[in-house]
Amino acid sequence: MNEKSAAKIRRLNRISGQVNGIARMIEDDRYCIDILHQIQAVKSALAKVESEVLKDHAACCISEAIKSGDAAEQKQKFEELVDLFEKRK
Numbered sequence: 001m002n003e004k005s006a007a008k009i010r011r012l013n014r015i016s017g018q019v020n021g022i023a024r025m026i027e028d029d030r031y032c033i034d035i036l037h038q039i040q041a042v043k044s045a046l047a048k049v050e051s052e053v054l055k056d057h058a059a060c061c062i063s064e065a066i067k068s069g070d071a072a073e074q075k076q077k078f079e080e081l082v083d084l085f086e087k088r089k
Contacts, residue, residue: 018042
């Protein structure tokens with residue numbers, strides 16, 4: 001595993017801890033706004049990991065498809081990204 005992957009794993013482990021903390025907050029009947037702040041923090045942290053994975057995909061998979069000169073592979077990689085972003089709606 002390279003350092004970039006290890007960094008993503010560490011970040012995901014922290015997010016996991018945050019999610020567990022949110023569950024405890026709910027069990028303890030903590031103030032809703034405090035819980036919502038923590039949920040927002042988790043969403044933001046996940047968005048950062050998502051962005052890093054997307055950058056890796058562009059730098060690796062898409063770059064390789066472009067270098068290959070294979071139009072079908074290039075189209076497939078482009079369609080994968082379009083499908084991904086369409087699911088976000």
